[in-house]
Amino acid sequence: MWRWAIAAAVLISILLTVLIRHRRHRRRLLAELAIQRQGDVDQYPVTIQSTVEPGSLAEAFKREYIVRIENFVSPEYLQSLRAEAERSVPYMTPSFIPTHKKGRTLSYEKIHSHAPGCLGFYHSPVVHEWVTTIVGMPVFPTPDGDQSSLSILCYKEKGDHINWHYDHNFYRGRHFTVLLSLANESATGGLSQSNYLKKHPDGQDQVFGTSPNTMIVFEGARVLHKASPTTEGDLRIMLSMTYCADPRTNVLKEFARRVKDTAFYGIRALWD
Numbered sequence: 001m002w003r004w005a006i007a008a009a010v011l012i013s014i015l016l017t018v019l020i021r022h023r024r025h026r027r028r029l030l031a032e033l034a035i036q037r038q039g040d041v042d043q044y045p046v047t048i049q050s051t052v053e054p055g056s057l058a059e060a061f062k063r064e065y066i067v068r069i070e071n072f073v074s075p076e077y078l079q080s081l082r083a084e085a086e087r088s089v090p091y092m093t094p095s096f097i098p099t100h101k102k103g104r105t106l107s108y109e110k111i112h113s114h115a116p117g118c119l120g121f122y123h124s125p126v127v128h129e130w131v132t133t134i135v136g137m138p139v140f141p142t143p144d145g146d147q148s149s150l151s152i153l154c155y156k157e158k159g160d161h162i163n164w165h166y167d168h169n170f171y172r173g174r175h176f177t178v179l180l181s182l183a184n185e186s187a188t189g190g191l192s193q194s195n196y197l198k199k200h201p202d203g204q205d206q207v208f209g210t211s212p213n214t215m216i217v218f219e220g221a222r223v224l225h226k227a228s229p230t231t232e233g234d235l236r237i238m239l240s241m242t243y244c245a246d247p248r249t250n251v252l253k254e255f256a257r258r259v260k261d262t263a264f265y266g267i268r269a270l271w272d
């Protein structure tokens with residue numbers, strides 16, 4: 001009996017030591033990436049072409065918790081983001097949860113290596129100002145350790161989708177999701193069959209078109225939403241960003257957030 005207890009205690013202490021060392025290594029790595037990325041923000045300035053006044057969307061956001069803006073950035077800038085995203089497809093993590101989601105995702109950490117322009121967009125003070133004005137409160141990027149703070153979502157195989165869900169908030173302040181459509185096309189050249197939908201409380205579905213260069217700002221904890229399935233030959237790529245009014249969290253919420261992220265990035269999300 002004592003032998004088993006001692007063996008279990010030794011095993012637990014070894015696992016804890018390995019985990020603590022791994023977490024220290026991860027913190028150092030993420031801190032280094034955070035220092036380096038300022039160069040990307042400076043090197044890839046965002047060129048917004050929309051003439052919409054962001055303040056004019058604040059009332060609609062307050063009422064609906066979602067707004068949509070077409071032709072947000074310049075065509076050349078959009079093309080550069082799309083090219084980065086397409087080059088990154090081999091580095092994306094495939095995911096498949098029967099009946100809930102199927103697709104590929106490039107994590108925040110990998111975006112630091114493969115998509116510096118997308119990284120620059122997420123951290124652009126100009127974009128922060130837009131989102132802040134629309135949602136009516138100062139927002140900040142969510143933490144570096146959250147792999148969904150910035151991600152590239154790619155639906156390129158038949159049946160890729162995500163079913164009805166809320167974007168759960170694991171932070172102290174209100175949490176907002178921003179989607180920028182980088183590509184959305186069918187094999188024949190028109191728009192793909194995959195649409196962004198919002199479910200209204202009365203059960204009605206509302207389609208929010210995501211033609212390329214459309215930006216959607218919404219509060220995912222209040223908006224039940226989904227992306228309907230792609231068909232053969234479709235290509236749909238979204239830059240997905242999350243911002244928060246207060247990005248502090250606690251141990252329990254952090255653990256819950258990691259469990260959620262296993263659906264996108266696999267089991268490593270629990271300790272990475």
Ligand SMILES: [Fe+2]
Pocket residue numbers: 165166167220225
């Ligand atoms: Fe979502």
